[in-house]
Amino acid sequence: MGPITILIVEDDDSIIEILRLYLEREGFLVYSAATAADGLQLMEENIPNIVLLDLNLPDQNGFEIARRYRSLSEGILIFITGEKTKNTIIQGFEIGCDDYITKPFDPPEVIARIKANLRRIGVNSSNELTVGNLTINFSDKTVKKKGEMIELFAKERMLLFHLVQHPNQVFSAEQLYDLIWGIDSEAELKTVQVHLSTLRKKIEMDPKNPRFIQTVRGFGYKFSTK
Structure with missing residues (x-):
């Protein structure tokens, strides 16, 4: 479960340390914050896959972090x-x-609850995400459709895995361009749409009505697990 990131927002250091010990033993990448302000900053910088959140924090109610x-x-x-x-x-x-x-x-029990929620969205302990007929392996970076290996170009693979590791989160074309090609790249912005189009043709059953890589009109793109 290496690609799965967990943010703990908790003001009790002993609780953070015991959770970190158990979570890292399971292969999760763990971040922690003792205040709402620090938790929000970490959340904005690198949106975690999972948040473990205390409600009674020294500077702010945890519900506000949850809403954010x-x-x-x-x-x-x-x-x-x-x-x-x-x-x-x-x-x-x-x-x-x-x-x-x-x-x-x-x-x-916390570990068991986390794993149960991961199973609910399709991530299992073998580092694979299965959605419909698509299976994505985080360890060896392979992608299978109906059990058959799909050949992806490097940028297609990078786009897919970035979206998959942030399920249901919307990214603009500009954000994807900066993340995958880099802000100093000489490629054109439309290369994002071109690569997403070819990626859809490879992973979708009906590329014109995609199930996985969906367009959120006016905002960008997301990988849907629903």
């Missing part, structure tokens, strides 16, 4: 908190959290 994460990503959001009131739990789910764990907790 939901505006940026449809990734996995799990509250880990001492708040046990019914209204608090309901508010968390209304914002869009995927799970709610109350303190004190058992670290293996």
Whole structure:
């Protein structure tokens, strides 16, 4: 699960360390912050696949971070908190959290909850994402359609894996251009659309009505896991 990033926002250092120990043992890439401000900054710089979020932070309520994460990503959001009131739990789910764990907790339970949510969106422990008839392997960077290997050019592969590692998150053509080709590249911006078009022809059953790489009109492109 190397490509999966987790952000822990928690003001108790001992909790951060025990979670980091268990999560890194499972192969996750872990970031942490002790305040809402630092958590928001990390979130903006590199949107994580999963957020483990405490509600009672020293500088801001965790619900505000949750709302910001939901505006940026449809990734996995799990509250880990001492708040046990019914209204608090309901508010968390209304914002869009995927799970709610109350303190004190058992670290293996947190791992199990994370894995259950990953299975829900199609990521499994063998470093593969399966959506429909498409299987993407994060370890060897291979892509299969209906069990058959697909040959991709380097930029096509880079585009696909970037989108896949940020499921349901929208990227503009300009963002993809800067990420894949680099801001100093002499290629033209339209090369993004060209590569996405050829990529769709290879991975989609119906490239004119794509299931996986979808256009969000007026905003950009996303990899849909739905």
